[in-house]
Amino acid sequence: MDSSIFLLLAQDALTNGAIYILLAMATILIFGVTRITFLPQGEFVSYGALTLATLQMGKVPGTVWLVLVLGVVAAIMEAFRLQRAGLSREIPVAVVKTLIPPLVVSGIGYVCAPLNLNLGLQVLLTIMIVTMLGPLVYRVAFRPIADASILNLLIAAVAVHFALVGLGLLFFGAEGVRTPAFSEAQINLGVLTITGQSIWIYVTSIAFIGLLAYFFGRTMYGKALRAVAFNRNGARLVGISPSLAGTLAFALAALIGCLSGILIGPITTIYYDSGFLIGLKGFVSAIVGGMASYPLAAGGALLVGFSESFSSFWLSAYKDVVVFTMIIPVLLWLSLRSVHFEEEE
Amino acid sequence: MKTIRLLVGMLTIVFSATMAMADITIGVNLSTTGPAASLGIPEKNALSFAPKTIAGQNVKFVVYDDASDTTNAVQNVKRLVSENQVDLILGPSTTPTSLAVIDVAAGAKTPMLAVASASAIVKPMDAKRKWIFKVTANDDIYATAMVDHMVKKGVKTVAVIAVDDPYGEANTKEYMTLAQKHGIKTLMVEKFKRTDTSATAQVLKIMGKKPDAVFIAAIGTPSAMPHLALVERGYKGKIYQSGAAANSEFLKVGGKAVEGAFMPASPVLVAEQLPKGYPTRDEALKFAKAYEGKFGPRSTFASHIWDAFRVLEVAIPKALKAGKPGTPQFREALRTAIENTKGIKGAGAVFNLSATDHSGVNQLGMSVIKIENGKWALEDHTKF
Numbered sequence: 052m053d054s055s056i057f058l059l060l061a062q063d064a065l066t067n068g069a070i071y072i073l074l075a076m077a078t079i080l081i082f083g084v085t086r087i088t089f090l091p092q093g094e095f096v097s098y099g100a101l102t103l104a105t106l107q108m109g110k111v112p113g114t115v116w117l118v119l120v121l122g123v124v125a126a127i128m129e130a131f132r133l134q135r136a137g138l139s140r141e142i143p144v145a146v147v148k149t150l151i152p153p154l155v156v157s158g159i160g161y162v163c164a165p166l167n168l169n170l171g172l173q174v175l176l177t178i179m180i181v182t183m184l185g186p187l188v189y190r191v192a193f194r195p196i197a198d199a200s201i202l203n204l205l206i207a208a209v210a211v212h213f214a215l216v217g218l219g220l221l222f223f224g225a226e227g228v229r230t231p232a233f234s235e236a237q238i239n240l241g242v243l244t245i246t247g248q249s250i251w252i253y254v255t256s257i258a259f260i261g262l263l264a265y266f267f268g269r270t271m272y273g274k275a276l277r278a279v280a281f282n283r284n285g286a287r288l289v290g291i292s293p294s295l296a297g298t299l300a301f302a303l304a305a306l307i308g309c310l311s312g313i314l315i316g317p318i319t320t321i322y323y324d325s326g327f328l329i330g331l332k333g334f335v336s337a338i339v340g341g342m343a344s345y346p347l348a349a350g351g352a353l354l355v356g357f358s359e360s361f362s363s364f365w366l367s368a369y370k371d372v373v374v375f376t377m378i379i380p381v382l383l384w385l386s387l388r389s390v391h392f393e394e395e396e
Numbered sequence: 397m398k399t400i401r402l403l404v405g406m407l408t409i410v411f412s413a414t415m416a417m418a419d420i421t422i423g424v425n426l427s428t429t430g431p432a433a434s435l436g437i438p439e440k441n442a443l444s445f446a447p448k449t450i451a452g453q454n455v456k457f458v459v460y461d462d463a464s465d466t467t468n469a470v471q472n473v474k475r476l477v478s479e480n481q482v483d484l485i486l487g488p489s490t491t492p493t494s495l496a497v498i499d500v501a502a503g504a505k506t507p508m509l510a511v512a513s514a515s516a517i518v519k520p521m522d523a524k525r526k527w528i529f530k531v532t533a534n535d536d537i538y539a540t541a542m543v544d545h546m547v548k549k550g551v552k553t554v555a556v557i558a559v560d561d562p563y564g565e566a567n568t569k570e571y572m573t574l575a576q577k578h579g580i581k582t583l584m585v586e587k588f589k590r591t592d593t594s595a596t597a598q599v600l601k602i603m604g605k606k607p608d609a610v611f612i613a614a615i616g617t618p619s620a621m622p623h624l625a626l627v628e629r630g631y632k633g634k635i636y637q638s639g640a641a642a643n644s645e646f647l648k649v650g651g652k653a654v655e656g657a658f659m660p661a662s663p664v665l666v667a668e669q670l671p672k673g674y675p676t677r678d679e680a681l682k683f684a685k686a687y688e689g690k691f692g693p694r695s696t697f698a699s700h701i702w703d704a705f706r707v708l709e710v711a712i713p714k715a716l717k718a719g720k721p722g723t724p725q726f727r728e729a730l731r732t733a734i735e736n737t738k739g740i741k742g743a744g745a746v747f748n749l750s751a752t753d754h755s756g757v758n759q760l761g762m763s764v765i766k767i768e769n770g771k772w773a774l775e776d777h778t779k780f
Binding site: 056059060063066067070217220224225226227228229315318319320322324325327328329360361363364367368370371 | 591617621649651
């Protein structure tokens, strides 16, 4: 291996690592706020890329219908919940409130899809549709069992993963897609060719980390999320609704996933089931961060990116083995230090 | 609860009533979901071209999806032979699922017509494989077409990058055996995963060795990623794709980067360009017209199912003389009839089966294709 190959591999590692950072942040966010080990995080990645690709073809993506159906299901569940709680009079308002956002989003999606908008607007449309899925998935699959044990929540997450992958196949078909690059620009630095797309990835990752830091550090909603992550009951006592926090966390996670998908869509082929492996690598990064520390997880994401890139070079057949084996020493180290990041059950 | 039970009960009655009729029942097991869905979906599409009746008998289909999983495939085929008592199994779609169900099909003495590619499904011939057939070309037919072309083009050194699954494995092995015979040196075999986000590292390693050609062994769109990475890094040699890469989505994802690539593939793809009189030309055009009128760009996977029906249309009337559908006599006779298929012209191949060759596809079922202007162009075909 000479220095030019090293540089090229490192560049590859950084590009992938930047995506894993984003996904690791989403995973930690959801785990902190809702205690859900959200394995389907990667599905938002593939939904993002595939929804954009479908819009590019001027077709209505299946995710539009998914938003609509989940919205209706959520409204029905809301009505049942209120009726059971003896609050029948509140049902009409609650149903309308639950229905309006998904109706609006799927309506806009349906109307705008065949218009062949420019790339920027299509990206916005994609973000809107896929981000809407986050809160809906939370409302339908997780909120009814929000107080279950971590294990039960994990099992529900696995079920959601399978459901979303299956729906992905139904919506988008079995073959992969590539979306057009945001910019065709190329910068040549010696042996390195830095594409406009990878600059987009770096910039978006850094900007998003900054935004999240601002959100959690400075804004009321961000602080509320942190409070819930820190102590659910305490947060409830001071008037923070855990379900609102969960909804917000899922919306953010879906946004992050969708954005990652749109960013890597042009540099790799995305399949309906690509998301799982990508999400899993984000998850490994999150574990390196003890499912709690954002900076450590970012370090973990880069570690995953680098070990993936370099093991592909030396041992391409065992690449994923190398990446996933990394969890073992990390878990060992974490448990030896015996610091419990998880809240007490 | 009561209504649900009633409903289930009614459904069961309706279901068993349809089962009781003495039609020809064909059990289909395909991978319409999971990683191999890109094979299974066009195959399932092609089922819509099934003949409604053969020799005056109604043909019924029971279709299961194995989700590209061997355990599911075994369960499905067990259900097909025990519950549905099918006369023939059509499928499975992939090599691993096909290999997994051989025991079940042979155990139930039910003939099976696989649409997967590996030679291992029908070779070496033994008591079990007596019941197993396939309508696809064996690996060595593909490899022969490709290696012959490499020799013609003066390729001396080759690097292989294969998808990390049984298809990549089997294809690499078959290619390497033939390449060695023809004095082509294989420099290295790199692996990648279907859902990987990057193949840059493998490509860098390959380019360090400067091979005359790179052979990419993968199915469908995944084949595009290493190809794009090679072109992006400025690789100037020849790039060969495997036959299974040849679908329209691959062209779409690959775009300009895959121009000029070669692949051994079924002549179905270039039916219009085949010289008049090529044995499979007419049937291939017929298939292409039917499929493209209904489902979009033609697929070689779909053509396998189409060809299976051509074989069955001839074999079933012969078998009907020996017994009624649903009986062991009929299944035994059907097996013998399929084994004696001679000179049937399908869309993808001419089928000449024998007791030792249960694929029956010869080199006529293979051509070399070049990608030109985002379309398949016939580069070389077998003499006929």
